[in-house]
Amino acid sequence: MADRKKKGLPYRKCVGAVLFNQNGLVFVGERNDMGESSWQMPQGGVDKGEKPRKAVKRELAEEIGTDKIEIVAEHPDWLCYDFPKELIGTAWGGRFRGQKQKWFALRFTGADSDIDLSAGRHPEFRAWQWIPIGRLCKIIIPFKRPVYEAVVEEFRQLSVFERSNT
Numbered sequence: 001m002a003d004r005k006k007k008g009l010p011y012r013k014c015v016g017a018v019l020f021n022q023n024g025l026v027f028v029g030e031r032n033d034m035g036e037s038s039w040q041m042p043q044g045g046v047d048k049g050e051k052p053r054k055a056v057k058r059e060l061a062e063e064i065g066t067d068k069i070e071i072v073a074e075h076p077d078w079l080c081y082d083f084p085k086e087l088i089g090t091a092w093g094g095r096f097r098g099q100k101q102k103w104f105a106l107r108f109t110g111a112d113s114d115i116d117l118s119a120g121r122h123p124e125f126r127a128w129q130w131i132p133i134g135r136l137c138k139i140i141i142p143f144k145r146p147v148y149e150a151v152v153e154e155f156r157q158l159s160v161f162e163r164s165n166t
Helices: 002-007 052-064 133-139 142-158
Strands: 011-020 026-031 043-045 069-082 098-108 125-131
Touching: 011 052, 011 069, 011 142, 026 052, 026 133, 043 052, 052 069, 052 098, 052 125, 069 142, 098 142, 125 133, 133 142
Parallel strands: 011 098
Antiparallel strands: 011 026, 011 043, 026 125, 069 098
C-alpha cells in the first residue's frame, strides 16, 4: 500500500547547504525532531516563485541564524531521495514521497559566534559541529545517504583540509 501511495506523490522541492568554514570543515546540525542522534547539513523547502540561490540563503538564516555565506558552487543536478515507508503519509502532511534537492557549496564568512540555532521560529537543530567532509556519509541517516554521497563526490575538492582532518 505504501509503495502505491508513494508513486502517486511528488517530491518536495528543496535546497541543501554544504557550509565550509575557514578550515575546510563542514557544518552539521543534530535534528530537534528525532529521538535518536540524527545529524544533517542544513536543508529546506523552496517557496513558490523563489530561486534556489535565494532559498539557500534564507534557509541558512532560518536554521542556523546567519546568512554570512558566499556561494562557491552549485551541484549540476537536482538530487532526490524517498522517505522511508514509515514516513510516507505522515511527513509534510503526507503530500510528498521524498525530496528533490538543489545543493550548494558555501563558504562561511562569519565567526562561530554568529551561529544561533534558536534564531528561527521553529529551531531545527539542538546541537551543531564542524566535521571533515569525509565523515558526512557515516553520520547521516541511511535513507539520505545516496544524496550525501553524490554531494560529497561533487564538493570534496573544495575541502582543502579534508585529508588531514579525517
